[in-house]
Amino acid sequence: MKPAFRFKLILFGNIAVGKTSIIDRYVNNKFENEYISTMGYNVFEKTIDINGNSVSFMIFDIGGQEKFEELRKKYAEGANVALLVYDITNRESFTNIKKWHQDLINFTDNAFFILIGNKVDLEEARQVQMNEGADLAKEIQASGFFETSAKTNVEINNAFYKLAQMLLEKALY
Template sequence: MAFYSEEDRAEDYLFKVVLIGDSAVGKSNLLARFARDEFYPNSKSTIGVEFQTQKMDINGKEVKAQIWDTAGQERFRAVTSAYYRGAVGALLVYDISRRQTFDSIGRWLNELHTHSDMNVVTILVGNKSDLKDAREVTTAEGKALAEAQGLFFMETSALDSSNVTAAFQTVVTEIYNILSRKVMISQELKQKDSSSFNGKTVVLEGEKKEADAEPKKAGCCSS
């Protein structure tokens, strides 16, 4: 029988989450606020790709979210294929004070589904909710689009921290729940398969056992 330390188990739960959306919608500041509780009012556009790993507690388990941030400008779009590879979660961000960034959501969704698994857990994020007087996209419009596309939805403000942690936690918690359900099913199948033999089968927890039981699946959120 094998045992994993808490550190080993944490390695079993490493989820890649990507930030996508037009340039200047506040993706980098959302990550800075979430990961370091910082905000840069004069931040420059991201060049290329950056990522940070953040530990989170989900149902008593330590989960690591590897959050990737890339530039929204067209000239950096060549990085997309590698950027999306292995992603199991996404924050699709628009700026509530710029309707054109909301109008781009369909294009970003198409790109996400083209370069990654169709089952990527996605939340639509209306950022800069502090800009009430400059709002061009209503909360109702954001909710309606999210419902139509089967996405989670939340309005955030990297400036005043509103809902920033909640947005990331929503995605990571759902990924963890999906993985947990798949592991449970795989364990039940193993127990049924072993019922015709004498003795007991020890089933370890974690994503590794899911991979052993279902070798054809590429990621935790594949269907």
Template sequence: MISDRKFFLKAVVIGDGGVGKTSLIVRHVDKKFDEEYKPTLGFDISLKTIPVEDAKAELLLWDIGGQAIFKEIRESYLEGSHCCFIVFDLTNKESFEHLKDWLTELKRFAGEIPFMIIGNKNDLKDKRKISKEEMEKKAKEIGAVYCFETSAKTGDGVDDAFKELTNASVEYFKNLKK
């Protein structure tokens, strides 16, 4: 049974432009998908309640524009984050190679917080450029809590990814208080 206890988590979603950050959030929060690409201008915020153990986590999802023009303002958006989803496109090798850059930026402005890498667009199997093994190796190498393959289009893996990092983040912060 879930109690009235709540955890409030600021979760940032970062990664190169066009990898599907907004689509993942919309799929998770609103259960829909829009085929048309609309770049995030600066940032957007969504709220999702996720059950964890005997409580609820209020996940404040910050969708942060990945284009280079937003680099200067990302600092203020990353500060105070409790967890992070670093997203790349499984069909775009360059977005995968930028994971370390995103992690460096995250650590610089948010410190050491739980994060996961998400390989999005796993529905485009014939265009895939990153193997599951490469993704798992990279996740281990950079210290990600988890790595997930998702498809914002079909919904595959999306809810599981958000739930896993939320649970890991709640545990992380509960252990810090001990």
């Protein structure tokens, strides 16, 4: 029997960029149209199989509000991997990714991360172009970049699968 791998995953990004929706889509394959801000934190778990290896994510969904900074710091400790998330219809959320990246550096021990531009189902309201996201991902040395939609389930599973593959390769070799 092959060993099981467990990784602690955190999500950082401005309030209302879709962090909880991304998790809900990935873990439960559902989307809630009504927005409810995360107060404090929630923990989810999902296990997938990659080439016969069990890969489990313990996912910490921490509120994006400024008042939860200490909580983010506490729960980011020991994280192996992160998603930095912005909303493609909100330029400020994109601009703030550098701040979230700095928090990631400050709060974790070199966590592996990818950049996510969420809400591609709202293309007509786009404020951040795909090439801008790709350029930022290179600049901050993200291990990957995806544009997603939690609402329409665009690239959500692929983003997590790619993360799991990269982590597994790192763990095995």
